[in-house]
Amino acid sequence: MPRSLRTRLVLIFSAGTAGALLLCLFLLGLVLDDQLGNAVGADLYDRRDHLLTALEEGDTGPIRHDSLAQLYAEDGSLITGSPALARHRLLTPALAAALTDDTMLDIELPIGAGRTVVPVSILAVPVGDGSGNVLAVATDAEIIEGATDRQWMVLLASAPVLIAGLVGAGWLLVRAALRPVEVLSQEAAAISSLDSDRRLRPVPGDDELATLGRTLNRMLDRLQTAFARERTFVDDASHELRTPLTVLRGEIELALGALDDRDEVEQSLLAAREQTDRLIRLTEHMLLLARHRSGEVVADRRPVDLLDLASEEARLLGPTLGLDIEARGEPVVVPADADRLRQILANAAANSAAAGATRLLFLIEHEHAGVRLECADDGPGVPGDVLGSVFERFVRGDAARGAGGSGLGLSIVRAIVSAHDGRVEVRNGPPLGGAVLTVHLPA
Known part of the structure; x- marks a missing residue:
């Protein structure tokens, strides 16, 4: 996994958008296939209705003028049909004789001048005038299949282009979104202990990055306060230690200057001992507080x-x-x-x-x-x-x-x-x- 957050976000974004895009394109292809199939079915039913209306009037001419249509007798024999079919039948005699309801089926027939075998879709229906005749209308499915193939080719060809565009857009988006973080990182790295008053530039807006910038500035405020307290502590400790040390030095000098006076030397040593005790107490107190700050003060309960x-x-x-x-x-x-x-x-x-x-x-x-x-x-x-x-x-x-x-x-x-x-x-x-x-x- 890449260490860069920007790269990880782009990869995740690209994988997610690519998957979603491919799914959408696949569903779009299925919808277009379904629409083409519905268009074929609608065309067949429209032609069926037109021819049935003509048959009710006793006119079989529209059947001969239709692109692909045939009329069968009750025993399955061919009555009339489109010239394009010639001797080829849309329905076998057995199927035509047994048909009792609307039926859709797909077969392959040689059609046209070159008699090329092409797939056809057929709708066969009983005429319904009591004669037992069966009407079959068909359409060339090769055109539909070609349109479907071209549709899928277009979708497949456009998928890499769309994915590349989305990846590029995602990279630019992530780069723009993380730009304030990069700026904050650079500014934070440039702040040293000598720049205690320096703060990060505010991030415009009121989003998470702006909140992060304000939070970091508040943290710097707290650190500045803590550093100020530590400096004050050092200054105060130095002051507290300087006084007894000065007194201790003075008493030692007095004792050295009065070596022949026992009482004076004794008095100076007693005063020095008192200041030494004060130094010990102060040092112990400071040590206890330092241990408390580091979590080392443990109570023997x-x-x-x-x-x-x-x-x-x-x-x-x-x-x-x-x-x-x-x-x-x-x-x-x-x-x-x-x-x-x-x-x-x-x-x-x-x-x-x-x-x-x-x-x-x-x-x-x-x-x-x-x-x-x-x-x-x-x-x-x-x-x-x-x-x-x-x-x-x-x-x-x-x-x-x-x-x-x-x-x-x-x-x-x-x-x-x-x-x-x-x-x-x-x-x-x-x-x-x-x-x-x-x-x-x-x-």
């Missing part, structure tokens, strides 16, 4: 009592972050990764503490499709300008809520929830009036 886990985390996180944390709700066992769930609760608590909240509530409830975990605080809530993009990487709210953070906490929460086949959302409002992080997990 085991039965976990969500209320017990939230209560334990509330007891541990409260004193550390200076929050009054309460866990309440229904005991619910879910198939989940306990360490990942602790990470969700820790990130939510860290965000609440950074925003200036004093209370935090972990609320666990059953819902129709699974379990709902709410982390609600009494802080100022998420600013409206970032509420719709709060799960994006390196997105922070105001200075208070974003203080000391990298802007990756909620992105990590979304990655973890997605690995559990759940969904997460953020809003402001009840039950404590601040930010509310809601996690939906399948039971």
Whole structure:
């Protein structure tokens, strides 16, 4: 099978149209044959009626003047006939004597001056005047057969010409139809990563090809947005990494400059260790998000009592972050990764503490499709300008809520929830009036 779509379409079109054309020509030939046969029959019946009318008046002259006609007696003997037949009979004596109804038959007779044997079609009928006579009229079928043969020759000769014309028309049609696809392919191949703003030329009309062009342009828009996000991510990651690295370098230089002062060296090393821990956390967060994007974040799901886990985390996180944390709700066992769930609760608590909240509530409830975990605080809530993009990487709210953070906490929460086949959302409002992080997990 040819690899070119254009060639395949032309071959399919040619085969289909050739088959349909040959079928139509064959049916046309059959129809023309039938019409010629009907014309012969109509001629014979017209002549029969004319001769029967003359016989009713007792006149046999029209029979002698007819091109091919004969009248037979009841016993099958010939009464009169056309001179062209001479001594030749259209009907045998036995057939003429036995005929009781209209009969059509084909025979061959020597007719004409050269007495050439030709096929003839005969219509034989009883006269019907009580005499028992039989009338037979005939016509030269060689002319009809010749016309039929010429008809089929014309049809067969015209078939290749018509098929060639249809194939050529099909090629031009397919070429014109696929021309926009070729143009789109060439333009798409010419677009590089440096041409992020370049788009394909719109295809005129409102057909499938025009829809394809619009779809490809929308895809390029999405790719441009994705590339912009990736560039922003790289820029933000570079900025986040530069700060602790700069501080780390400064602390190391201070330590090197104060080798004779043990306390100064110790203080610089402790600060360097803190910045190193920050770098490790940031790197781990970025690695987790990168794995999430590639589908490599896998949750080690085991039965976990969500209320017990939230209560334990509330007891541990409260004193550390200076929050009054309460866990309440229904005991619910879910198939989940306990360490990942602790990470969700820790990130939510860290965000609440950074925003200036004093209370935090972990609320666990059953819902129709699974379990709902709410982390609600009494802080100022998420600013409206970032509420719709709060799960994006390196997105922070105001200075208070974003203080000391990298802007990756909620992105990590979304990655973890997605690995559990759940969904997460953020809003402001009840039950404590601040930010509310809601996690939906399948039971």
